[in-house]
Amino acid sequence: MVRHFGKHLVSALAVATALGLTGMAMPAAAATLKMAWSQDATGLDPHKQTAFSSIRLLELVYEPLLRTDSELNLAPAIASSWEFSEDGKTLTFKLDPNAKFSNGDKVMPSDVKASFERILDEATSAAARSNFLSIESIDTPDDETVVFNLSQPDVPLLTAMSSINAAIVPESAIEAGTIGTEAIGSGPFTLKSWDPNSKEVLEANPEWAGGTVGVDGIDISVLPDETAILASLRTGQVDFALINDPLVATLVPNNPNLTLNREPVLSYHVLQLNADEGAMKELKVRQAISCAIDRQDVLDAALLGEGKVTGPLTMPAYATDPSELFCYTQDLDKAKELMKEAGYENGFSAKVIAATGEPPTAASEAQVIQSELAEIGIKLDIEMMELNVYVDRWLKGDFDMAVALNGGRTDPYTMYNRYWTKDGNLAHVAHYGDDTLDTLMQEGRVETDPAKRKAIFAEFSKHITEMSPWIWLYTGYSYTASSDKVQGFTADPTGSLFGLSAVTVGE
Structure with missing residues (x-):
């Protein structure tokens, strides 16, 4: 096995050899973390990927300007500092002078500019494009400064920039057209190899400016059967695992040498309706569907009650009590009456799409x-x-209904503008829009007073659940399991596995 040693350790070894200090106590070499998960990435382009499995891999390889820490606060990543102008229309970043890509090239302002221009280019089909439409131009006055000139104040812009969908990639890779076929990032690990639906091999990135990586690499096995993952943990074939099935997760604590990490997450389970076609164009039909569904029953059946019924906003600072939202208590009589009023007393047929594995x-x-x-x-x-x-x-919006697990964000605008604004790049997936939603989103985007923003988004939640284009169901937990050999992992409400950069593996 090839091991990567830090520069200081290599220097110490050289000095020890030169002085003949054969008895000198040397630091132990880092170990490889053996890991498993049940669902593999669907692609390597950080600007395009929406599947959780892809994000979990790419956030170990790439970095955005900022990141969200385990307390949901913004923290430095490629950028060491940032500042809005007094009028809120200029955002200036200072880059970490030590930030480098895994190929050894320094991260330059030109890379930042090229990355955001790629995201904003409609031809890219970037997942988070609509988060950045306030950016009018980007200046790079020196080798460590990037200035975003905005068309208007944009309070949630920083939160949007902390997503891996806003990762900074090399300008040279954009020009070469290799984004998505190669993975050259500035994150804690490099992707040495990827055998889709089988295995990934990550190596510690010696160029990472964020600190010392605790392991020399991560070998990830894709095991679609999560009971097999648990068996691998029990036998020591695997040190760490991401678990999606709550039933399997409940079995982890029964094993004396295993630890279960259980963290509430911002992502949400939802039934998406196509309000552009057929019976579901009718408001009363959509409302009838909302009234007919017992959200707690869905949660109990699917997640063994491991979660809570939620409205559209899952972040604690903006969450609305579900009891204040339209028809959050099942009411079949009301649902049948609404169907009758809409002219669908005898019902209709539809298809719902769902994915195997994500979520299980x-x-x-x-x-x-x-x-x-x-x-x-x-x-x-x-x-x-x-x-x-x-x-x-x-992504094509090709469904009558869709069972989905969508990502949460710390800011409501960042979380939903791509769906519920007229310029949202996933508005065709949302299959619904109206002037009220668009207005509320824009008001929340520019409002700086926290209390006023909360009131705006409370109104947003009440309006969208009454219009019922989607039926929000519940939020759950992220589960990771580790052996006693693994130390230092911190779970994150975003579901991020970035904490793997800090873990160590003992004997």
């Missing part, structure tokens, strides 16, 4: 929803498919 609860959610909607005459056919097929269909 999708089939269970679909089955409970199928049963509950049958009570109001809606015959729902479930169409299960592999994740990469599902993602392609979902």
Whole structure:
């Protein structure tokens, strides 16, 4: 096995040899972390990927300007400092002078500019493009400064820039067209090899400016059966695992040498409706679907109750009590009456798409929803498919209904503008929009007073749940399991695995 040693350790070894200090006590070499997960990445382009499995891999290789820490605060990444102008229309970053890509090239302002120009280019189909539409131009006055000139104040812009969908990539790779086929980032690890749906091999990035990586690499096995992952943990074949199935997670503490990390997350389970076509164009039909679904029942069946019923906003600072939202208590009589008023007393047929593996609860959610909607005459056919097929269909908006697990953010605008604004790059996936949503989103974007922002987004939550284009269900937990040999991992409400950069592995 090839090991990577830090520069100081290499120098110490050289000095020890030169002086003949054969008995000198030397630091122990880092170990390789053996890891497993059940769902592999669907691609390597950080600007395009939306699947959680892809984000979890890419956030170990790439870095944005900022990152969100375990307390949901903004922290430095490639940028060492940042500042808005007094009028809020200029945002200036100072880059870490030590930031380098894994190929040894220094991260330059030109790389930042090229990365955001790529994200903003509609031809890229970047997942988070609409988060950055306030950027009018980008200046690079010196080798460590990037200035974003904005069309208007944009309070959530910093939060948007902390996403891996805003990763900084080399300008040279953009020009060469190799983004997505090579993975050259400035993060704590480099991707040495990727055998899709089988294995990834990561190596510690000796050029990482963020500190010393605790292991010399991570060998990741893709094991679609999570009971097999647990068995591998028990036998010591695996040191650390990402677990999606709550039933498997509950078994981890039964093993004396294993630890379960359980963290509430901002991501949310949702039933997305296509309000552009057929019966679901009718508001009362969508409302009937909302009234017919027992959200707690879905949560109990799919996640063994491991979570909580949620409205659209899952971040603690903005969350609305679900009891204040439209029809969050199941009401079949009201649902049937709404169907009758909409002219669908005899119901209709539709298909719901769901992915195998991400989330593993999708089939269970679909089955409970199928049963509950049958009570109001809606015959729902479930169409299960592999994740990469599902993602392609979902990104095209090609569905009647979709069972989805979508990412949460610390700011409501960053979380939802791509869906619920007229310029949102995923508005065609949302299949709904109105002037009220667009206005509220824009008001929340520029408002700087926290209390006023909270009121704006509370109104947003109440309006969108009444319009019922989607049926928000619940939030759950992220689960990771580790052997006693693994130390130093910190779970994150975003579900990030960036904390693996700090872990160590003992004997």
